[in-house]
Structure formats: structure tokens, C-alpha cells
Amino acid sequence: MTSPPAPGPASPPGSLPTTSHWGAYSVRPGTGARGGPGGAPHGDLGIRPHPADPSPSPLLRNIDGALRHPTRVRRPAVRRGWLEHGPGPTDRRGREPFVEIGWDEALDLTAAELARVRDEHGPTAVFGGSYGWASAGRFHHAQSQLHRFLAQFGGYTASRNSYSLGASLVLLPHLVGAAGAQAVLRAASSWPTLVAHTELIVAFGGIPAKNVHVTPGGVTRHRTPGHLDALAAAGTRVALISPLRADLPEGLDTDWHAIVPATDTALMLGLAHTLLTENLHDRAFLDRCTTGFDTFAHYLDGRADGTPRSAEWAAAICGLDASRIRTLARRMAASRTLVTVTWSLQRIQHGEQPVWAALALAAMLGQIGLPGGGFGHGYGSMGDVGDHGPQLRLPYLPQGPNPVGEFIPCARIADLLLHPGGTYEYDGETRTYPDIRLVHWAGGNPFHHHQDLGRLRRAFGRPDTVIVHEPHWTATARHADIVLPATTTLEREDLGGGRRDTHLIAMHRAVDPVGEARDDHAILAGLAGRLGFGERFTEGRTPRAWLEHLYGSWREELRADGTDVPEFEDFWTAGDYELPSERADFTLFEDFRRDPVRHPLDTPSGRIEITSGPVAALGLADCPGHPVWLEPDEWTGGPAAGRHPLLLIANQPATRLHSQFDVGALSLDAKVAGREAVQLHPADAAARAIRDGDVVRIFNDRGAVLAGAVLTDGVRPGVLRLPTGAWFDPVPQQDPREPPLCAHGNPNTLTADVPTSRLTQGCTGQHALVEVERYTGDPPPVTVRRPPPLLDGATVPRHRHRHRPTVHPHPDRPETP
Numbered sequence: 001m002t003s004p005p006a007p008g009p010a011s012p013p014g015s016l017p018t019t020s021h022w023g024a025y026s027v028r029p030g031t032g033a034r035g036g037p038g039g040a041p042h043g044d045l046g047i048r049p050h051p052a053d054p055s056p057s058p059l060l061r062n063i064d065g066a067l068r069h070p071t072r073v074r075r076p077a078v079r080r081g082w083l084e085h086g087p088g089p090t091d092r093r094g095r096e097p098f099v100e101i102g103w104d105e106a107l108d109l110t111a112a113e114l115a116r117v118r119d120e121h122g123p124t125a126v127f128g129g130s131y132g133w134a135s136a137g138r139f140h141h142a143q144s145q146l147h148r149f150l151a152q153f154g155g156y157t158a159s160r161n162s163y164s165l166g167a168s169l170v171l172l173p174h175l176v177g178a179a180g181a182q183a184v185l186r187a188a189s190s191w192p193t194l195v196a197h198t199e200l201i202v203a204f205g206g207i208p209a210k211n212v213h214v215t216p217g218g219v220t221r222h223r224t225p226g227h228l229d230a231l232a233a234a235g236t237r238v239a240l241i242s243p244l245r246a247d248l249p250e251g252l253d254t255d256w257h258a259i260v261p262a263t264d265t266a267l268m269l270g271l272a273h274t275l276l277t278e279n280l281h282d283r284a285f286l287d288r289c290t291t292g293f294d295t296f297a298h299y300l301d302g303r304a305d306g307t308p309r310s311a312e313w314a315a316a317i318c319g320l321d322a323s324r325i326r327t328l329a330r331r332m333a334a335s336r337t338l339v340t341v342t343w344s345l346q347r348i349q350h351g352e353q354p355v356w357a358a359l360a361l362a363a364m365l366g367q368i369g370l371p372g373g374g375f376g377h378g379y380g381s382m383g384d385v386g387d388h389g390p391q392l393r394l395p396y397l398p399q400g401p402n403p404v405g406e407f408i409p410c411a412r413i414a415d416l417l418l419h420p421g422g423t424y425e426y427d428g429e430t431r432t433y434p435d436i437r438l439v440h441w442a443g444g445n446p447f448h449h450h451q452d453l454g455r456l457r458r459a460f461g462r463p464d465t466v467i468v469h470e471p472h473w474t475a476t477a478r479h480a481d482i483v484l485p486a487t488t489t490l491e492r493e494d495l496g497g498g499r500r501d502t503h504l505i506a507m508h509r510a511v512d513p514v515g516e517a518r519d520d521h522a523i524l525a526g527l528a529g530r531l532g533f534g535e536r537f538t539e540g541r542t543p544r545a546w547l548e549h550l551y552g553s554w555r556e557e558l559r560a561d562g563t564d565v566p567e568f569e570d571f572w573t574a575g576d577y578e579l580p581s582e583r584a585d586f587t588l589f590e591d592f593r594r595d596p597v598r599h600p601l602d603t604p605s606g607r608i609e610i611t612s613g614p615v616a617a618l619g620l621a622d623c624p625g626h627p628v629w630l631e632p633d634e635w636t637g638g639p640a641a642g643r644h645p646l647l648l649i650a651n652q653p654a655t656r657l658h659s660q661f662d663v664g665a666l667s668l669d670a671k672v673a674g675r676e677a678v679q680l681h682p683a684d685a686a687a688r689a690i691r692d693g694d695v696v697r698i699f700n701d702r703g704a705v706l707a708g709a710v711l712t713d714g715v716r717p718g719v720l721r722l723p724t725g726a727w728f729d730p731v732p733q734q735d736p737r738e739p740p741l742c743a744h745g746n747p748n749t750l751t752a753d754v755p756t757s758r759l760t761q762g763c764t765g766q767h768a769l770v771e772v773e774r775y776t777g778d779p780p781p782v783t784v785r786r787p788p789p790l791l792d793g794a795t796v797p798r799h800r801h802r803h804r805p806t807v808h809p810h811p812d813r814p815e816t817p
């Protein structure tokens with residue numbers, strides 16, 4: 001047996017270890033230390049990064065201020081109209097005060113309503129997909145807890161895939177097989193291999209350093225910043241293809257190609273056309289390792305439809321110079337070249353195309369399976385892409401099978417609620433939306449993550465009841481009927497680690513729960529008890545007993561494989577355990593390249609599908625059988641042709657994780673005039689008399705937001721950058737059907753709720769067409785950093801909640817899809 005590495009000093013004396021999606025750290029509650037730069041403790045919690053972390057995340061700065069912020073949900077709360085009039089569709093969600101009540105009453109009401117919906121409409125009428133990142137922690141993971149609870153309750157309508165990778169998760173298995181997709185998504189070549197071998201990285205969407213601090217579940221050693229430094233030192237050249245200069249860290253040898261957003265596929269086709277017509281493509285590799293190249297080649301050279309996808313053709317669409325496109329194609333063919341595409345590029349309508357076209361381009365270069373060459377997806381999209389550690393087995397909470405087979409692709413939530421009985425296509429199937437009567441959400445913020453929030457508000461008006469567990473008064477909590485206050489990681493004990501982490505962290509409880517907040521597990525145990533399956537849900541264990549049990553069974557598994565792992569008590573006292581892991585590159589594509597007959601991909605041809613027969617057979621105009629250029633529907637005639645001529649990029653924020661900790665210090669410091677900062681080019685600002693620091697109104701037909709202007713030539717003219725995650729703060733309106741005005745700058749007020757395609761049904765939140773103007777007059781205040789109006793439960797009469805049929809007609813106008 002390998003002996004365990006000596007336990008490290010996880011935290012300084014007197015501190016308690018824990019972890020987050022953005023890194024492990026320790027806490028010294030009540031030290032009174034004030035925040036400071038250069039690694040000094042932040043605020044009252046004495047937060048210090050894990051000693052083994054070479055590049056701690058700046059997001060640690062957000063934790064202090066958010067922990068006891070006034071927006072914490074302190075007591076269970078019920079929307080006044082629901083308490084007084086009972087469940088039913090309504091347009092009052094998000095527009096009414098809440099009534100604070102005690103836990104016993106809140107759990108009684110919630111359990112009775114869950115039972116009513118299940119008994120009257122069946123468990124399929126309960127939507128429990130509950131998409132979202134929640135917090136790090138293997139046991140208290142909110143969705144795992146909720147899914148376990150709902151599975152035992154009788155089942156629920158689930159959700160599939162992710163907002164991050166909706167198009168790729170469905171598309172890639174068609175192109176490179178299921179295992180090939182995993183290899184692509186975890187990086188074909190590791191960072192050290194890129195440093196050693198790659199001469200040129202063609203980075204579509206760049207390698208945005210702001211994202212690399214985050215890995216779901218946790219990350220103890222942030223290594224990507226060091227790898228990027230090593231790439232710079234090695235002199236690797238990077239062609240940055242992005243409208244935003246900040247998508248690649250300074251210091252690298254960079255050519256910035258400031259492309260028109262959403263046109264990367266056209267550029268890829270132009271590059272491929274140059275390779276083809278100048279005979280720079282690797283015919284032998286294409287013949288041996290791919291299928292369907294000729295069909296694609298006919299599309300490129302114009303034999304298919306009379307339009308050659310030449311460099312000039314591409315230049316007219318993507319706004320780059322044709323001669324630069326040709327030069328880049330020649331350099332790609334002459335170098336060890338990695339073609340990489342960020343995940344954000346597939347978060348647009350037709351988001352399959354940049355992924356498929358980049359794969360085809362890399363195949364034409366013939367370097368797939370060579371160290372440091374070929375196709376990459378997501379370098380810079382997440383902390384662990386390019387990490388060569390194995391996917392680790394970690395302790396996990398068993399959820400049990402969901403007795404209901406129903407699901408939606410997660411980004412179809414508004415369609416699901418608005419169109420019960422409606423049909424849609426997904427990965428070759430025609431599916432029907434069930435009739436949802438109750439929504440139960442824990443650990444996600446759909447009023448952050450979904451598109452077209454005005455439409456989502458209407459969708460949230462449809463069910464009888466919306467139950468939300470949340471630590472903060474997010475917009476989702478404000479649009480619920482029953483809000484159950486949840487603890488955050490610092491208020492509970494857990495085990496933490498990410499899928500490629502170097503350590504398992506003993507997450508100690510550092511502070512008492514804020515207000516009356518309870519752990520999701522405790523909330524659900526309380527409901528399960530009322531519903532008659534409490535013992536089955538908890539298995540008679542306390543949370544600490546669960547940790548010991550999960551750790552113990554995991555330890556036994558590792559010991560059976562010959563790895564000694566400390567006893568729970570030793571691990572808990574040490575604060576962490578360095579996981580045994582040998583680091584090595586994936587060899588799937590190397591093996592395949594060497595011998596595609598002996599090591600075929602799991603595709604119909606056994607090879608890379610440049611043209612896919614099964615996808616072509618579906619006959620989808622929005623995702624045909626090979627990579628094509630498709631203009632976003634909204635453009636008609638080019639982005640600048642309409643009333644909203646500017647292209648808004650709604651990308652991941654640098655100052656928080658999604659919407660989490662938007663009330664933290666780092667996030668607040670970056671606001672301009674108290675609102676989310678929008679970057680725009682000085683020329684666009686001058687044309688509209690906008691100055692740095694002005695409050696601006698960004699708008700289209702779906703809604704409007706107020707934001708604070710930041711002028712920079714780091715964005716392409718015609719482009720605005722407004723990151724996601726500012727808490728949605730709709731200004732009260734007379735008519736709830738009017739497009740919303742968000743006083744705080746949430747870009748999903750502006751994005752369209754359309755799917756990537758009928759093949760994948762992914763999220764398309766990355767882009768929207770907008771106009772911007774200087775806001776004159778007194779802007780409405782940002783209210784979302786205060787709790788909503790809260791009434792005393794003793795003063796509000798109760799509806800006699802009994803099992804009864806739902807009779808309320810829906811007050812909204814009929815929805816047109």
C-alpha cells in the first residue's frame with residue numbers, strides 16, 4: 001500500500017479550513033482584522049488562501065462582506081398573496097412583500113403543497129431540475145440533496161446538460177464519440193505539453209484568465225496562471241480571435257484579431273478554404289482519420305452551392321482583413337498549431353458551428369493526436385481544462401434513481417413553464433413538455449442564468465407554487481412563493497474537493513448560521529419527515545455521521561486499490577488530505593491517430609465525423625450535417641442594419657462567480673455609479689455623447705438595463721461588454737407585461753431566449769443586439785442590495801391550505817413562442 005502523504009498545515013493556528021469553487025482557504029472568525037492587499041487577511045474573517053495555492057483567486061475578497069449582508073434571508077418567508085389566497089398561477093410573483101413565518105409553519109405549508117401537487121397531478125408536475133452551481137461541498141451540495149429528496153418523494157421532472165456547454169455536450173459525441181468528447185472537454189494536451197510543443201495557439205475566444213480560478217467543487221492549487229506564464233516564457237505565439245483584448249493575458253506573444261462577435265465560424269471557413277485551395281491540408285490524415293471531408297470541401301470551394309467560403313467571403317462577415325486570414329492559415333499549416341475554442345463561443349445561436357468548424361479545421365491541419373497540436377475546447381473557460389490530473393473519485397451523496405423519466409434540456413425552462421403539452425426537438429427526438437404545477441429550486445439562480453428575464457417572469461407566473469432555498473434575497477428568491485433560508489458553507493461542516501483537485505478539504509464550520517438559516521439537508525429532512533420518509537432520507541444519520549460515512553466508504557475504495565488514506569478523525573484534524581494522483585496526458589487521440597482501426601472512436605464511422613450522417617439525416621436547417629456559416633436570426637442583414645446596431649457580449653464576470661457574492665467587496669468595487677460596468681469603445685461613446693462614468697441605458701425590444709459606462713479601446717468598435725451576474729433589479733411597472741427595466745445592469749434582461757439549435761437546445765446568452773444612450777435625469781435607485789419588504793407573520797391572515805384543484809385562470813396574455 002502507498003502510504004499517505006504527511007498531512008499539511010492546511011490553515012494557520014487558530015484558523016479553520018474550508019473550500020469554495022474558487023479555491024481553498026482558511027477562516028479565523030472574529031479576529032477583527034481588516035482587509036488589505038498582498039495576501040493580508042480580508043475583513044473580519046481573517047481569510048487566507050490555502051498555503052499550497054500558488055495563485056489564489058481574487059474572488060476570496062467577496063466572502064467577508066457577503067456572509068452577513070442585509071440581503072441574507074434570515075427567516076422562512078412566504079409571498080403575501082400565496083399565504084392569503086393559496087397556490088395558483090399569478091403575475092404577482094416578484095412584485096409582492098413577503099411574510100416572515102416560523103420554520104414549523106413553513107415546513108408544514110411546503111410539505112402539504114408538495115403532496116397536493118403530487119397527488120393531484122402526479123410527480124411529473126414537480127420541476128426539480130434546479131440547475132445551478134450552488135456551493136462547494138460534497139454532502140451539502142444543494143442539487144444533490146434536492147434530487148435525493150424528490151426521488152424518494154416519488155420523482156420529478158429533471159433537467160439535463162448545462163448552461164456552460166449546452167451545444168457541445170450534445171454535439172461532440174456525434175463528432176468524436178462519447179469518450180472522445182470527454183477527452184476534448186478535459187483537454188487533449190495538458191498545459192505542460194502545450195508549453196513544450198506548441199508553436200502557435202489560434203485561440204477563438206482567447207484564453208480568458210478571469211475564468212481559470214474557478215472549478216466546480218473546488219481547486220486547491222491554481223496552476224493555470226503559472227502555465228500561462230510558462231507559455232509566455234516559451235515564446236508560444238497566440239492569435240487572439242476575440243472582440244475583447246482582455247480575453248488573453250498580457251505578456252503572451254499576441255496577434256489580436258478583433259473579430260465581429262458570433263462570426264468565428266465564417267473565419268474558420270475562410271481559413272479552411274485557404275488551406276484547401278493552397279493545398280496545405282493533410283490529405284493523408286483526412287483519409288485515414290476522418291469521414292465526410294469531401295462534402296465539406298465542396299461547401300468550402302463553392303461546388304455545393306456556388307459560394308466559395310474564401311478569405312474575402314469570410315472577411316466581409318467577420319470584419320478582419322482577407323490577407324491577414326490567408327497569412328494566418330499559412331502560419332497554422334507551417335507550425336505545431338493548437339486550434340482552441342472557448343465554451344462561450346457555443347453559447348450563441350448556432351453555437352454548434354464554431355465547435356464543429358474548429359474541429360474540421362484542426363483535422364485539415366492533420367495534427368489531432370500530436371502533442372500540443374489539434375483541437376482544444378475550453379482552455380481558459382475553467383480552472384481544470386488542460387490539467388493533466390485524472391478525474392478523481394471523491395466522496396459523494398447517493399441520490400437514487402428518479403422514478404420519473406421526464407427531463408428538459410436545462411435552458412428550456414421558460415418554454416417548459418409556458419407551453420405545457422408543447423413539443424420540441426432534442427438530439428433526434430421529438431419531446432413534449434409536461435405540465436408543471438410546482439417548481440422546487442435549491443442552489444441556482446435562474447433569474448441570473450436564464451435569458452430574456454421578462455419572459456422568464458411570465459413563465460414563473462404559470463405554476464401554482466414556486467419553492468426556493470436560498471442564502472440571499474436573489475431575484476429568484478424574490479420570484480418565489482416560499483423562500484427557505486439556506487446556510488452557506490461557512491455555517492456547516494462538509495468535505496470539499498473538485499474533480500481534478502489536489503486535496504480533499506475538511507470544511508470546518510466557522511460561524512453560527514446567519515439568522516434562522518438551515519442547511520438544505522436539514523430543510524429537506526424536515527419535509528421528508530412530514531411526508532413520511534424522513535428515516536429513509538437521513539438514513540438515521542446526523543450530518544457529521546454522514547461525513548464520516550461518505551469519507552469512510554470512499555477510504556475503503558481507495559484502500560482496496562492499494563492507497564492508504566488517513567482515518568476520518570486524522571483527516572479532520574489535519575484539515576486536508578493531499579490526494580494521490582499521477583499526472584499524465586490523455587492518450588485517446590494519440591492512440592486513435594496511431595491506429596484508427598485498432599483504436600476507433602465511438603462514432604458510426606469510427607473516425608472523426610467532419611460530415612455526420614446521423615445529424616444530416618435529421619434534416620435540421622439550424623444544424624445541418626457538416627459545419628456551415630449561419631447568421632443569427634436576429635441579425636437579418638448584418639448586426640448594424642437594424643434599430644439595435646451594437647453587439648452586446650454578456651460573458652462571465654471577473655469579480656464574482658456568476659451571480660454569487662454580487663454584494664461582496666470585489667464585486668461592489670467594480671461597479672460604476674453603483675451599477676454594473678459596461679465597457680464600450682470611445683468611438684461608439686463619442687457618437688452618443690457618453691462619457692466615462694455616465695449612467696447609460698442599454699436597450700432592445702426585450703427590455704432595458706442601466707449600467708455605468710467605462711470607455712476602452714480594448715473592445716472592438718460596435719461592441720459592448722456587460723458581464724453576467726449583477727442581481728436583476730426590475731423597476732416596478734404599472735403593466736407587468738411591459739419589457740422590464742433593470743436598474744442594476746443584468747444583461748439577461750436583453751438576451752434572447754432562443755435555443756442554440758433544434759439538435760442541442762443549449763443556452764444562447766452570450767450575445768444580444770442592443771442600442772445604448774446616456775441616461776438623463778435621476779436614474780431609479782438600485783434596490784436589490786436591500787431585502788424585499790418583509791411583513792410580520794402575526795399580522796397576515798392565512799388561506800386555509802387544503803388539497804384542492806387549481807382553478808385560477810392565468811392572468812397573463814397568451815404566450816407567443
Ligand code: PGD
Nearest residue numbers: 132133134135164443444445449469486650658659660765
Ligand atoms: P449562480 O450565481 O452560481 O448561477 O448560473 P447559476 O444559477 O449556477 O447561482 C447559484 C445560486 O446558489 C446563488 O444564488 C447562491 O446564493 C445559491 N447557493 C449557493 N450555495 C447554496 C447552498 O448551499 N444552498 C442553496 N440553497 N443555495 C446556495 C450559472 C450559469 O449562468 C452558467 S454555469 C453559465 S456558463 C451561463 N453563462 C451565461 C452567459 O455566458 N451569458 C449569459 N447571458 N447568461 C449566462 N447564464 C448561465
